[in-house]
Amino acid sequence: MDSARWSRRRVIGAGVAAAGAALTGCSGDSGPAPRLRLATGPEGGPYNAFGKALARAIAASGRRLEIVPVSTAASVDNLRELDAGSVELALSMADVAADAVLGREPFSRPAAVTALGRIYVNYTHLVVPADGPVQAVRDLAGRTVAAGAAGSGVQVVAGRVLRAAGLSDGPTAARERQLGLAPSVRALRDGEVDALFWSGGVPTPALAALAGDLPLRFLALDGHVGALRERHGPVYTAVTLPEGVYGLAGPVGTIGVGNYLLARAGVPHDAVRDVLQVLFDRWRDLLREVTAGARLEPRFAISTGDVPLHPGAVTHYRSVYG
Template identity: 70%
Template sequence: MIRADTPTTTRRSLLAAGGGALAALVTACRGQSGPVTRLRIATGAVGGPYNAFGQALAQAAGTGGQRLEVVPLATAASVDNLRKLDAGSAELALTMADAAEDAVLGREMFPRPVAVTALARVYVNYTHVVVPARGPVRTLAQLAGRPVAAGASGSGAQVVAERLLRAAGLTGARAVRARQLEAAESAAALRDGEVDALIWSGGVPTPLLADLARELPLRFLALDGHVAGLRAVYGPVYCAVTIPAGAYGLREPVGTIGVSNYLTARADVPDHAVRELLAVVFDRRRVLLAEVTAGARLEPRFAISTGSVPLHPGAAAYYRSVFG
């Protein structure tokens, strides 16, 4: 039995939302199927995994006969996406679970709670701290005072990087020299010797890093020793996971920190649109997660586990109707 904790949307809440998903209803029709619901999905940087997921979802929705038009928006990712949901400039968003919980609870980068709802827990991000294999850095502590690419401003990678560095005691006099760079910029900076490490959170393998590993021998730092400290502060949103041997040419597995990814929505997205969207997601899950091996867990029991982020009523109805 799946329980939706989201309160029923009221007329007052719809008016207060400033249009939101109501403005997404367009008059175009696909044959005799009725009006099409246009949903903008905040993804991530072009070339990144969120953007690729959004593009694939848009294509799947457009060819599946649903009354949906999904429009991907390139963004800085998680935090930026949640702000767009709050502002009504997107109806859907991909986000890391830690940023989503911050938004719901109104903490850290969110001065007040954001009315975000979950449609599905999609897959697990693996935290990568990557250094040149031939360099001197073998532990996180050895990054003290060094230049580090620590995620783009407004990204989930930045959230994880800041928390991880604090947990490792890399603050004050021991702080790294953090540079806020997108994934492609981070990889280029590491390759060119402009930074001594990059911090990234994504699926395994992340194609960008797999490409970099073919140019530059890489070392992936073990991070699993910091999971307990992060969980003590932020709860079970963080977990221990392992980058498997073979990924990125690794000879041995590397323990690291896992953070789930959620597909989220504004509460005022119509229930029927959510049900149709989730039908596409589950029908095309292999295509949507084609580039994710480790951490790919898009199945019902996993999908409904969204922590402090309540399921959208339409999502709860979908899971009940399809999976009981």
């Protein structure tokens, strides 16, 4: 990895040592192990599962570090908690993290957060009953859509897709309901909503279980990637739900969004190094909790766009990968 690439990285260095010393248990080798709170997501969700798996992996590694997963509403909530100092680490979708760093809606000002790395990609699912009238996004005009829990990254990407499709206001607006994954699944099964949005790994177990009970149609979304990138930047990519998953007869193009592991700049470098070493040593086990077939590679991990890498992460990647 050449020095020019690293020179393009924006890192936050001022005050790192002073801020790091303020963290509990981070002043030397004696005393309690450093304790870092990790904002994850709702109980039963993929972020929560990943956070718990990472905490177990850190504990099993024998390192002087404790990770404490904290249940939240997910991405938007996590960035606010991280910026406020209520937690030291957080998980977030890339689009929400970029909005936070740049001070864009729903954030009122830039948030001082850094990244440890991009760890995997979420696939946006837009799901409707297979025997219903909805066959494309435009057919959601005037219909009720489960659009993610309040404070979640799902809510952000769902709202942006609906805006790109001209369904966010006026007589053609879809009626958005703020529901998390489990309530969304129940609402679709019971006919209380006409569609649900979800952003997560493939397969998402709750959707795989639903597909076993109710024939489903997954709507193509890749045609909206260009509009999203033009308006919100390159955090959105075209990806494919593969044939066979959820019983799909063929592949379905959709929208991919990266997931970042984030930290306050004051988290000590040694703690960052320990987290990253365990993350790369155990990535197969950790990602099994959230998505099948994903890989964690350094060249993708450092691609965090507008979100600067934590100085300790920069040092780690340089020392290990050159």
